[in-house]
Amino acid sequence: MATVEIRNVRKSYGPVEAIKGIDIAIQDGEFLVLLGPSGCGKSTLLRMVAGLEGITGGEIAIGGRVVNHLDPKDRDIAMVFQNYALYPHMTVFDNMAYGLKIRGIPKAEIRARVDKAAEILELGRFLDRRPSQLSGGQRQRVAMGRAIVREPAAFLFDEPLSNLDAKLRTQMRVEIKRLQDRLGITSLYVTHDQVEAMTLADRILVMNHGVAEQIGTPLEVYQRPASLFVAGFIGSPPMNVLDGRIDDRGEAVLVPGGQRLLLPRPRPTDAGRPVKLGIRPEHMAVAAEGFSIEIELVEALGADTVVYGRLPDGETLLVRMAGIPTVRERDRLTVAPQDGALHLFDAVTGRRME
Amino acid sequence: MQRRVTFDSRLLPYLLLAPQVAVTLVFFIWPAAQAVWQSVHLQDAFGIRSEFVWFENFTYVLSDPNYLDTLQTTVIFSVAVTVLAMGVALLLAVLADSKIKGASAYKTLLIWPYALAPAVAAVLWMFIFNPDIGSFGRALRAMGYDWDYRLNGGQALLMVILAASWKQVSYNFIFFLAGLQAIPRSVMEAASIDGAGPVRRFWTITFPLLSPTTFFLLVVDMVYAFFETFGTIHALTQGGPGKATETLIFRVYQDGVVNNDLGGSSAQSVILMVIVIALTAVQFRFVERKVHYS
Ligand SMILES: Nc1ncnc2c1ncn2[C@@H]1O[C@H](COP(=O)(O)OP(=O)(O)O)[C@@H](O)[C@H]1O
Numbered sequence A: 001m002a003t004v005e006i007r008n009v010r011k012s013y014g015p016v017e018a019i020k021g022i023d024i025a026i027q028d029g030e031f032l033v034l035l036g037p038s039g040c041g042k043s044t045l046l047r048m049v050a051g052l053e054g055i056t057g058g059e060i061a062i063g064g065r066v067v068n069h070l071d072p073k074d075r076d077i078a079m080v081f082q083n084y085a086l087y088p089h090m091t092v093f094d095n096m097a098y099g100l101k102i103r104g105i106p107k108a109e110i111r112a113r114v115d116k117a118a119e120i121l122e123l124g125r126f127l128d129r130r131p132s133q134l135s136g137g138q139r140q141r142v143a144m145g146r147a148i149v150r151e152p153a154a155f156l157f158d159e160p161l162s163n164l165d166a167k168l169r170t171q172m173r174v175e176i177k178r179l180q181d182r183l184g185i186t187s188l189y190v191t192h193d194q195v196e197a198m199t200l201a202d203r204i205l206v207m208n209h210g211v212a213e214q215i216g217t218p219l220e221v222y223q224r225p226a227s228l229f230v231a232g233f234i235g236s237p238p239m240n241v242l243d244g245r246i247d248d249r250g251e252a253v254l255v256p257g258g259q260r261l262l263l264p265r266p267r268p269t270d271a272g273r274p275v276k277l278g279i280r281p282e283h284m285a286v287a288a289e290g291f292s293i294e295i296e297l298v299e300a301l302g303a304d305t306v307v308y309g310r311l312p313d314g315e316t317l318l319v320r321m322a323g324i325p326t327v328r329e330r331d332r333l334t335v336a337p338q339d340g341a342l343h344l345f346d347a348v349t350g351r352r353m354e
Numbered sequence B: 001m002q003r004r005v006t007f008d009s010r011l012l013p014y015l016l017l018a019p020q021v022a023v024t025l026v027f028f029i030w031p032a033a034q035a036v037w038q039s040v041h042l043q044d045a046f047g048i049r050s051e052f053v054w055f056e057n058f059t060y061v062l063s064d065p066n067y068l069d070t071l072q073t074t075v076i077f078s079v080a081v082t083v084l085a086m087g088v089a090l091l092l093a094v095l096a097d098s099k100i101k102g103a104s105a106y107k108t109l110l111i112w113p114y115a116l117a118p119a120v121a122a123v124l125w126m127f128i129f130n131p132d133i134g135s136f137g138r139a140l141r142a143m144g145y146d147w148d149y150r151l152n153g154g155q156a157l158l159m160v161i162l163a164a165s166w167k168q169v170s171y172n173f174i175f176f177l178a179g180l181q182a183i184p185r186s187v188m189e190a191a192s193i194d195g196a197g198p199v200r201r202f203w204t205i206t207f208p209l210l211s212p213t214t215f216f217l218l219v220v221d222m223v224y225a226f227f228e229t230f231g232t233i234h235a236l237t238q239g240g241p242g243k244a245t246e247t248l249i250f251r252v253y254q255d256g257v258v259n260n261d262l263g264g265s266s267a268q269s270v271i272l273m274v275i276v277i278a279l280t281a282v283q284f285r286f287v288e289r290k291v292h293y294s
């Protein structure tokens, strides 16, 4: 068990900077999720922590010890790979025991640790099998088992559930959460799946193009997205974003089409300023006056319904309603944001305006 | 998705197979059958009459002490060539795999020996090892070492072993490199996180995962050393000095083509065929069990 500190870490591949200075201190026992779209540098950052990639700039410390120049084997971490990376020629038992044997742990203890991990992961029946004789979900468990038996200072996960089907993914997600709660080992978990991030994380680091857009708890990230990027990435369906302008008295936002949305508190200093206005689909409700939309598409998900509407100026507006649909395509509807549901972002930088 | 081709005609598959079957019949089965036939007959000096002699040719060949010497030379030669060609190729492949960026230039360089005709290769080796004109040969003599493979049997054997291995290294290298690149990078990374250093990673992960390739090359290289090194030996030493570099295949040629002993030579070819078939069978039977196919 240990803290993991990442201090102004950078990574360049030739002239390309993949990681542009990331800072975060992960607490002992914390579950940190690195979330971002494909190619934003999540794996690169994780692999630098693991020691599989060199560090171009900055410092990484595990358990208070700077590890920049240590080999992976000396960092006391265990990693779970997307493709599991099991040793195909070894049995499940030997896969889990491999790292322990190398570290010279006595046979009896290896046996005990592997048996315990196999019990937790319900792998007991498969210890003599080869990875090729296991299903995807079982291989995933073996990869987890190989990490657990090591009892490392930190777990690193690189999209461990991406190769599983949807149902298994949900199931394994719950198991990983339970496991981490039980073992309390500091974890870094890379994913591009916001649901995994929201459900697993103590804190989420949202990454984009090699920078940390926001670091916060899942609810902070959802309720107060720090940038347009985060706002669009977290939440499904994504947040509606409209061009707007704060009126001359700083009391309301004007959107094209003549709508005037009152601000929760006046901002006289921002009077006249162009802004981006964000409203989550689930924070829209049918109202007497507001946005008038023509319904283009209705998605009935069962528990709720997503309505794709078109505004008079041609913009799309998503509305999420509870329950089964009460409207049909080509209907007209008037909707308005609920109180306090407005997010304002700088029109140029995309940063949140507090 | 897999697409399955269906034939309307029942005849078509056989027609498509026919050329391959014909080639095999004409160029392999027929001569092999002839060799078997010849091996149990004795021809007169003019090749006019031949007489059925049962296994006389075989007893004659096998009771010749020279033949047993040749057999010993062949075993030394074949084992040495196989071990050397595979060992060097594996080493080079591992080096290339770890620095794969320069590997394509490296691969091209390494494939050259394979593409060279044995006679051309032999000339190259002469330029290196000939005691009078070869660079390395002259250097050895200048240092006071008595190097002359034309007189010293041991040196001659060493040279043909080196030359024959050198020709096979490139072939082995390509297969080893392909085998190495088929091992997922993440598996090696997992092992290094698990605490294995490069040497241990090689012996516990790489080598076992390469075993199908290694096994395949073992069979191919053995057959190569037995059969396909004739050209190299012929061009370099003609089996000499004495009979120091005479292998079984070289002797078949010597007795059959040069000394015109068709019966004895055919008996030798049959023995050689049996040896290679037996070797291959043994390898499949005992070595393959240790091979891991993923
Ligand atoms: N070995 C490499 N050489 C050059 N560029 C790389 C290398 N590895 C990753 N990159 C680049 O760095 C960026 C981040 O990659 P990666 O960390 O794999 O993204 P993610 O895991 O978030 O999908 C990508 O633009 C990728 O092309």
Ligand SMILES: [Mg+2]
Binding pocket: A042, A043, A044, A159
């Ligand atoms: Mg990745």
